[in-house]
Structures are given as C-alpha cells and as structure tokens.
Amino acid sequence: MSYQVVIVEDDPMVALLNRGFVEKDSRFVVTQAFRDGRAALRWFRENTADLMILDVYMPGMTGVELLKRLRSAGCAVDVIMITAANDAKTVDMLLKLGVVDYLVKPFTQERLQQALGRFCLQRESLHGSVTQRDLDALLTAPASPSTLPKGLQERTLERVRVCLHATGGKGCSSDALAAETGLSAVTVRRYVNYLVEQGEAASRIDYDTGGRPAIRYFPPGKKGG
Numbered sequence: 001m002s003y004q005v006v007i008v009e010d011d012p013m014v015a016l017l018n019r020g021f022v023e024k025d026s027r028f029v030v031t032q033a034f035r036d037g038r039a040a041l042r043w044f045r046e047n048t049a050d051l052m053i054l055d056v057y058m059p060g061m062t063g064v065e066l067l068k069r070l071r072s073a074g075c076a077v078d079v080i081m082i083t084a085a086n087d088a089k090t091v092d093m094l095l096k097l098g099v100v101d102y103l104v105k106p107f108t109q110e111r112l113q114q115a116l117g118r119f120c121l122q123r124e125s126l127h128g129s130v131t132q133r134d135l136d137a138l139l140t141a142p143a144s145p146s147t148l149p150k151g152l153q154e155r156t157l158e159r160v161r162v163c164l165h166a167t168g169g170k171g172c173s174s175d176a177l178a179a180e181t182g183l184s185a186v187t188v189r190r191y192v193n194y195l196v197e198q199g200e201a202a203s204r205i206d207y208d209t210g211g212r213p214a215i216r217y218f219p220p221g222k223k224g225g
Contacts (some may be wrong), residue, residue: 006169037061056085160191171218
C-alpha cells in the first residue's frame with residue numbers, strides 16, 4: 001500500500017525538490033501538485049489524499065486559509081507544513097489545526113524523512129483498539145530511526161529549532177533563546193549545542209558584547225558576519 005500525497009507549493013523548484021524527497025520513500029506516491037491554495041481547494045472538494053505537503057505563503061489563498069477551509073468542510077487530510085513561516089503565532093495556529101509536523105525552510109532530507117516516519121507511525125498505530133501502551137509509544141517515541149540523547153525531548157527540540165530559525169542571519173545568544181522559548185538558559189544550551197553537532201545550527205564567539213564574549217547561534221548557512 002502506498003500513501004497518496006498532494007503537494008501545495010507556489011515555487012516550482014521547491015515543489016520539485018519536495019516531490020523528489022517524498023518519492024524516495026517507497027511508502028509514498030505524489031498524486032497531485034498545486035501552485036496555489038484555490039486550485040488545491042477545488043480538487044479536495046471532489047477528491048481525497050492521505051497526506052498534504054503544504055506551504056504557508058502563496059498568492060491568492062495562503063496555506064493557513066486553505067487548511068481552515070478544508071477543516072471547515074470536514075476534510076481530515078493529514079498535513080506536513082514546509083514553509084518559511086516561523087513566527088510563533090502562525091506556528092501555534094497551524095499546530096491547533098492538526099498538522100502532523102512543521103518544517104522550517106531550509107530543511108534537510110533527513111528531517112523530512114523524520115516527518116514522514118511520524119505520519120506512518122500514527123497511521124499504523126491507529127487501527128482497531130488502541131491500548132495505553134500504543135498511545136504512549138505514539139505520543140512520546142521519536143519517528144526517526146535515530147534517537148535523541150538522553151534527556152532531550154523532540155517537542156522541546158522543535159521549539160528551540162523554530163525560534164532559532166526565526167532569528168535569520170542575526171543569530172542570538174542562548175539567553176535570548178531562553179527568553180523566547182520560556183526555557184532555562186541551561187536547557188536551551190543543551191538543545192542548541194545538539195543542533196550544532198547535527199549540522200542544524202552554527203555558532204561563533206561574539207566579542208562585540210561590551211563585556212564578556214558570548215556564543216551566538218545561527219540557523220545553518222547563516223553564521224553572521
């Protein structure tokens with residue numbers, strides 16, 4: 001059995017890249033691709049799919065508007081967001097609309113594979129009667145074959161990841177990330193150092209603090225000047 005996937009992305013190069021990543025996983029087949037939300041909405045009125053890969057910023061109808069319209073119409077398609085939209089308000093809104101995962105551009109193929117794995121885990125777990133053990137595994141176990149170091153949680157890691165990407169090329173200190181995420185500075189340093197180790201973040205020493213030098217962290221490829 002293959003899961004049917006629809007891609008909604010206005011940038012044709014990004015859409016092609018997403019299709020290539022998705023179809024490297026034999027469990028999925030991309031059946032439709034749309035460059036705007038209105039065309040996707042028309043298609044979903046008569047058709048269905050298992051999963052939608054959705055962007056936020058699109059002309060005519062944004063991904064948020066599309067997802068709201070689909071949910072209002074009773075469409076329960078699962079959604080993975082792949083977008084440059086990383087402000088806390090948009091992220092919170094989309095999570096409440098039931099997205100399976102949220103990837104901030106630029107992302108790695110491995111991170112998308114993790115999202116696809118999470119989707120499959122949910123689908124395969126929710127058949128027939130579900131025990132408490134099934135629910136615990138579904139809600140707490142990582143979908144990726146790799147496991148996080150002891151003491152790190154996937155949801156907390158994603159919160160730090162989103163806030164770090166929101167800084168763009170400016171980067172920020174662990175104290176600033178702590179204030180933004182509501183976590184302690186010690187906790188943030190553990191998570192952001194893990195991201196650096198995984199190549200998902202960069203760091204450099206900032207000597208222009210007017211006092212003691214501090215480490216600034218940046219999204220990958222944006223290590224500041």
